[in-house]
Amino acid sequence: MRSLNAAHEKQLWHGRKELVKATRTLFVWIVLALSLGSGPVTAAEISTFSAYVDSDVCAHLMLGPINSSRVECSQKTHKDGSDPVLVRLSNNTIFEVNKQKMISKLVGQLVEASGELKLNDGQMKLKEVRPIESSTIPQGDPARRLLDVRTFKTTGAPKTFEKIRHELAMMPYISEFDYISFTMVGDNVILSGWTVRTTNRSYAENVVKNIEGVNRIVNNIEVLPLGSMDMQIRAGARAALQQNLSRYFWGSGSDIKIIVKNGDIILLGTVMNEGDKNIAGIRCNSVSNAFHVFNLLRVQGAESGKKG
Amino acid sequence: MITYQNKTAFWLLLLLVVLTTGCAKQPSERSAKKIPAGKEFSGFLKDYSNLKPNSGIDGNALTYARTDVEKNLHKYIGIVVDPVDVYLASDADDAKLSEEARQATANYYHQALIRAVSSAFPVAEHGGPLVLRLRAAIIGVDVGGEVGAVDKSSDSEQAIHHAVNIGKVGVEMELLDSETGEQIAAMVDREPLGAGAEIGSVNFSKQERWAAAREAFDGWAHRVRQFLDSAHTLSEEDAKKVDQSYRPYGGETK
Numbered sequence: 001m002r003s004l005n006a007a008h009e010k011q012l013w014h015g016r017k018e019l020v021k022a023t024r025t026l027f028v029w030i031v032l033a034l035s036l037g038s039g040p041v042t043a044a045e046i047s048t049f050s051a052y053v054d055s056d057v058c059a060h061l062m063l064g065p066i067n068s069s070r071v072e073c074s075q076k077t078h079k080d081g082s083d084p085v086l087v088r089l090s091n092n093t094i095f096e097v098n099k100q101k102m103i104s105k106l107v108g109q110l111v112e113a114s115g116e117l118k119l120n121d122g123q124m125k126l127k128e129v130r131p132i133e134s135s136t137i138p139q140g141d142p143a144r145r146l147l148d149v150r151t152f153k154t155t156g157a158p159k160t161f162e163k164i165r166h167e168l169a170m171m172p173y174i175s176e177f178d179y180i181s182f183t184m185v186g187d188n189v190i191l192s193g194w195t196v197r198t199t200n201r202s203y204a205e206n207v208v209k210n211i212e213g214v215n216r217i218v219n220n221i222e223v224l225p226l227g228s229m230d231m232q233i234r235a236g237a238r239a240a241l242q243q244n245l246s247r248y249f250w251g252s253g254s255d256i257k258i259i260v261k262n263g264d265i266i267l268l269g270t271v272m273n274e275g276d277k278n279i280a281g282i283r284c285n286s287v288s289n290a291f292h293v294f295n296l297l298r299v300q301g302a303e304s305g306k307k308g
Numbered sequence: 309m310i311t312y313q314n315k316t317a318f319w320l321l322l323l324l325v326v327l328t329t330g331c332a333k334q335p336s337e338r339s340a341k342k343i344p345a346g347k348e349f350s351g352f353l354k355d356y357s358n359l360k361p362n363s364g365i366d367g368n369a370l371t372y373a374r375t376d377v378e379k380n381l382h383k384y385i386g387i388v389v390d391p392v393d394v395y396l397a398s399d400a401d402d403a404k405l406s407e408e409a410r411q412a413t414a415n416y417y418h419q420a421l422i423r424a425v426s427s428a429f430p431v432a433e434h435g436g437p438l439v440l441r442l443r444a445a446i447i448g449v450d451v452g453g454e455v456g457a458v459d460k461s462s463d464s465e466q467a468i469h470h471a472v473n474i475g476k477v478g479v480e481m482e483l484l485d486s487e488t489g490e491q492i493a494a495m496v497d498r499e500p501l502g503a504g505a506e507i508g509s510v511n512f513s514k515q516e517r518w519a520a521a522r523e524a525f526d527g528w529a530h531r532v533r534q535f536l537d538s539a540h541t542l543s544e545e546d547a548k549k550v551d552q553s554y555r556p557y558g559g560e561t562k
Contacts (some may be wrong), residue, residue, distance in 0.1 A: 172541065196386075255549075
């Protein structure tokens with residue numbers, strides 16, 4: 001009986017081996033056919049450029065010069081859980097990287113990064129990264145523009161800046177869950193931020209393009225997916241905030257913006273006092289399924305105090 | 309007294325009933341809905357009481373948009389567009405209008421609505437928080453003329469014998485909170501944009517012959533979008549609040 005079973009098992013084992021062999025052969029043929037069908041494989045181009053290592057949150061929000069408040073924002077939000085990203089200094093393009101560990105300890109610093117770029121997806125397959133000093137970037141190099149505060153104080157720009165701000169504020173389909181940020185580099189405008197509507201991304205670009213004094217536009221606005229978990233977090237966060245801070249909400253909008261991305265909540269806008277800012281953070285931390293809360297609300301009094 | 313044989317017979321009979329009911333062929337023709345004779349509205353919408361003329365959109369459509377601070381069109385960021393319903397004219401001979409013809413008409417308007425609203429509200433597959441549900445109906449469809457041999461589909465299953473007449477058609481639609489079913493907005497557009505238009509093919513969207521019908525449905529869908537846009541226009545007070553509230557982070561040129 002035992003020998004019969006053993007013979008049967010041996011037969012089964014042999015059959016399995018044959019099946020595995022056949023599957024492997026088929027797989028090799030499929031891979032071969034696919035690689036032949038796709039034509040000659042081209043070697044991906046490696047780009048090397050100067051970049052600032054930022055947090056995903058601040059890269060989309062704190063546009064403008066790399067100054068102490070930006071570095072502070074980058075390091076704080078990264079510590080709170082925001083992914084590290086690269087911001088190309090020459091044109092402010094944001095790249096997510098495949099190996100975050102390579103840059104996570106360099107957040108808030110300038111680096112020289114090399115890797116394969118996928119410009120359409122804003123992705124970079126990182127090969128090498130090394131920290132650099134700003135002094136190593138030659139004078140006149142486009143990469144220096146983002147480091148120089150004077151770049152952002154062009155004569156005549158305040159009027160154009162105000163016009164852009166007003167037009168973006170008046171966009172019709174901006175909800176409590178969208179935030180469009182922008183800055184001017186000379187007569188070029190960099191748009192950034194987050195929106196839940198794809199059309200807001202192109203609408204913002206079109207509306208700014210038509211403003212007198214604007215030359216070129218870099219559009220870094222990120223369109224957020226409407227996944228069911230994020231939608232629940234959005235609804236939960238708004239309900240929680242409306243309950244305690246209803247004075248910041250009105251029929252068609254609010255002073256507090258709630259950006260939800262992959263379970264993270266980013267609170268933006270301006271509130272009256274530090275207490276309201278803290279309440280907003282506490283209320284959002286209690287929202288089910290939310291991973292991190294980045295409380296970047298500005299306090300009105302503190303701001304005017306700083307200015308004064 | 310219940311015997312073993314009786315019990316067996318009872319269970320066999322029950323099984324037979326279940327099997328015959330389950331396997332019975334479903335009638336291919338769905339009973340058509342009709343506008344109740346002498347009534348102004350079809351009864352499709354949950355509530356008609358708040359409808360008022362709206363000067364913000366073309367034609368003389370009646371609309372309603374809720375303005376609560378907590379529940380209004382501004383508070384939603386996604387939309388589910390339900391399949392469109394078709395209501396026949398009160399006196400239409402529904403036996404002459406095939407299910408395929410009605411379905412093709414409904415499908416076209418459904419797609420036209422999706423095209424019109426999707427840039428304002430991203431289209432979702434399922435309802436949920438912050439998602440609206442758009443229900444729409446084509447009202448007053450009638451039986452048209454016999455479809456000529458030239459226009460008839462060679463596929464006998466798809467062939468339409470009597471065209472769908474949309475000459476007196478209007479549309480009704482409402483936007484509901486997809487979670488609670490509460491009406492957030494509604495619109496009744498009775499302007500016969502399809503005057504003189506007929507549909508004689510299930511593929512009418514591809515044929516030049518039925519272009520007038522396509523234009524009519526695209527026109528009604530466009531007005532739905534106009535309504536959404538008008539409801540999204542900020543009041544003077546809100547516009548002031550929005551303008552004061554928005555200041556970008558960083559990069560200010562001062």
